Amino acid sequence: MPEKNMMDPELLEILVCPVTRGMLHYDREKQELISEKAGLAYPVREGIPILLPEEARKLA
Numbered sequence: 001m002p003e004k005n006m007m008d009p010e011l012l013e014i015l016v017c018p019v020t021r022g023m024l025h026y027d028r029e030k031q032e033l034i035s036e037k038a039g040l041a042y043p044v045r046e047g048i049p050i051l052l053p054e055e056a057r058k059l060a
Contacts, residue, residue, distance in 0.1 A: 007033075007044060018051050028030075032057070 001003035003041070007026045010036050015024050017035035024033040032041040042049060 006047065008047070011049075015049060015051070019053055034059070039043075 010023070011030070012026055012033075015033065016022060017024055017038050017040070019040065020035060020037040022035060022037040024035055026032075026044075027034055027041070029042045030041070033044060033051070034041050035056075036059075038056075039059045040053065041059055042051050042056045044050070
């Protein structure tokens with residue numbers, strides 16, 4: 001069982017940005033999935049990715 005602040009690597013391989021359908025990169029420190037194409041950071045709460053654009057943080 002993965003740690004609370006870890007993403008399952010197999011899950012990360014199949015997840016895509018809901019806006020661009022592009023790859024996501026996991027930022028372990030910030031607990032976010034980053035979509036560089038969309039300029040969004042999706043939160044990961046208790047190991048569960050929240051892939052809702054309205055929940056995402058805009059990247060600077």
